[in-house]
Amino acid sequence: MRLIATAYPVESAVMSGGTPWWKTAVIYQVYPRSFADSGGDGIGDLPGIIAHLDHLAWLGVDALWLSPFYRSPMADFGYDVADYCDVDPLFGSLADFDDLVSAAHERGLRVIVDWVPNHTSDQHPWFVESRSGRDSPKRDWYVWRDPAPDGGPPNNWVETWGGGPAWTLDPASGQYYLRLFLPAQPDLNWQNPEVRHAMFDVVRFWLDRGVDGFRIDVVHALGKDPALPDDPAELIPIPHSALHHDPRTHAILRELRQLLDAYPGEPMMVGEVYLLDTHLVAEHYGDGDELHLAFNFPPLYCPWERDAWRDQIERAEAELGPRGAWPTWVLSNHDNRRHRTRYGTEARARAAAVLLLTLRGTPFLYAGEELGLEDAEVPAERRVDPGDRDGCRAPLPWNADPRHGWPVADPWLPWPPHPDELNVATEQADPGSMLHLYRRLLAERHRSAALATGACALLEAPPGVLAYERVADDDRLVVLVNFTDQARPIRVTGTVLVASDGQGEGLGLSGELGADQAVVVRPDR
Ligand code: GLC
Numbered sequence: 001m002r003l004i005a006t007a008y009p010v011e012s013a014v015m016s017g018g019t020p021w022w023k024t025a026v027i028y029q030v031y032p033r034s035f036a037d038s039g040g041d042g043i044g045d046l047p048g049i050i051a052h053l054d055h056l057a058w059l060g061v062d063a064l065w066l067s068p069f070y071r072s073p074m075a076d077f078g079y080d081v082a083d084y085c086d087v088d089p090l091f092g093s094l095a096d097f098d099d100l101v102s103a104a105h106e107r108g109l110r111v112i113v114d115w116v117p118n119h120t121s122d123q124h125p126w127f128v129e130s131r132s133g134r135d136s137p138k139r140d141w142y143v144w145r146d147p148a149p150d151g152g153p154p155n156n157w158v159e160t161w162g163g164g165p166a167w168t169l170d171p172a173s174g175q176y177y178l179r180l181f182l183p184a185q186p187d188l189n190w191q192n193p194e195v196r197h198a199m200f201d202v203v204r205f206w207l208d209r210g211v212d213g214f215r216i217d218v219v220h221a222l223g224k225d226p227a228l229p230d231d232p233a234e235l236i237p238i239p240h241s242a243l244h245h246d247p248r249t250h251a252i253l254r255e256l257r258q259l260l261d262a263y264p265g266e267p268m269m270v271g272e273v274y275l276l277d278t279h280l281v282a283e284h285y286g287d288g289d290e291l292h293l294a295f296n297f298p299p300l301y302c303p304w305e306r307d308a309w310r311d312q313i314e315r316a317e318a319e320l321g322p323r324g325a326w327p328t329w330v331l332s333n334h335d336n337r338r339h340r341t342r343y344g345t346e347a348r349a350r351a352a353a354v355l356l357l358t359l360r361g362t363p364f365l366y367a368g369e370e371l372g373l374e375d376a377e378v379p380a381e382r383r384v385d386p387g388d389r390d391g392c393r394a395p396l397p398w399n400a401d402p403r404h405g406w407p408v409a410d411p412w413l414p415w416p417p418h419p420d421e422l423n424v425a426t427e428q429a430d431p432g433s434m435l436h437l438y439r440r441l442l443a444e445r446h447r448s449a450a451l452a453t454g455a456c457a458l459l460e461a462p463p464g465v466l467a468y469e470r471v472a473d474d475d476r477l478v479v480l481v482n483f484t485d486q487a488r489p490i491r492v493t494g495t496v497l498v499a500s501d502g503q504g505e506g507l508g509l510s511g512e513l514g515a516d517q518a519v520v521v522r523p524d525r
Helices: 046-051 053-059 094-106 125-130 193-208 248-261 278-283 306-323 339-343 346-356 424-428 434-447 449-453
Strands: 027-030 063-066 083-087 110-115 167-170 175-178 213-216 268-271 328-330 362-366 455-459 465-472 475-482 494-499 518-523
Touching: 046 053, 046 094, 053 094, 053 434, 083 094, 083 193, 094 110, 110 193, 193 248, 248 268, 278 306, 306 455, 306 465, 339 346, 346 434, 346 475, 346 518, 424 434, 434 449, 434 494, 449 465, 449 475
Parallel strands: 027 063, 027 362, 063 110, 110 213, 213 268, 328 362
Antiparallel strands: 167 175, 455 465, 465 475, 475 518, 494 518
16 A cells, blocks of 8 residues: 555654653543433432443543533533532532542543633623623623614624524613523623633632643633624624634633643643634644644534545644644534434444544543444423433433433433443443444554554545554554445455454454444554
């Protein structure tokens, strides 16, 4: 095979001194409501997570990212925070959180928490104070504006769900407040230094409790031009939260980076930069002085097609490489249909797991993808999310019992399809399961310097097959992913280390890649 893309700088071998932990880590997202319930109310909680840490250590992930567990009225299931420095009683207590961090650290698992700085809940005392009147000392903590001359919203920004304006009128004061998401999620005004201080204190609060980093919600929306200029008419009705970018955000990120860098243990921040252009995502890494990592969502939205994926990989390398920025890869999360559902078959989801865990960059897993879970079918009367994301938030089945390891038969959302087979205990007992495929891939990733930090170069391959090599020093692996449902001839010779369908592992590659199959191969010299 011939190289068709330039190799990018080779990192030093895995675990060698100087490689930050977040470059070699695989990060596992836990949506606390849906992970495991210890309390019996059908809603997952922190003690439930603690009870299953051994499973995550067995699986082989390196860090957990916890979606919000803070005090919240739950209008957006915790992304509407009413107290950033306390645990909602639904999920437990601060003591439970401390126990979780210790128990995770004892098992070598780092803990990343979600920080939601763009907006608070409308029940947050800061907003209650701010809306109390135009002369409130906290009025300027949020984004208040007079109505437009016609009495309508101050600009043309569109809210994230529903297609209406991103503004809510407060009849008492006659002004509108900005809220890019729900009316219950007013945007903070990050141009106000008191807001920065208060929110940076939140970061310190969690660092002092021992967290290893933050996933930053909607981070690209923090900096705002006080003039709040209209969006271009041709982009309406795209939600403003998917369009917003402003140079003021970079100054905030640099300040935050300095705060984190002053702490021991290399705390990391990964930003949700929800801009569907990798070039704009890359800007949020700064010159190595802003985000450590940023989610890049265009690959999540790209179809399961070889050429589309090759473009995404080339694009990520071309945009991030020159900045020395480290890529991330994610296929599923709590905001999108699971990739098992999007791609349609288990065989494709297995091939996608091989891709996700062998690309150059930090992979993020979403709890349940390692079981091959599909989205739940949620009947209309049980839908609860304003953004129609209930399906991917279905509870995790832990075993084949009728309650699947939950204390109640009917948790807050219905089970995902086939919980009798697709559950942790059943899959743990079956070496051919998706769960074991993830475990083998994670083990291989930890064994191989090439997979962890090595350079990535695309290789020439037959139609419908994506081929790339990963190289670090004398460690060289080739990955082949068949995006088609037909077998494809392959000229690489070598030993199969991991196969998406488990076929032929430990044996020589047969000259053919099976339909929908993906393999990690140690090539013959
Ligand atoms: C982010 C979160 C999403 C939430 C939104 C508003 O996009 O991932 O779940 O609804 O921000 O906080």
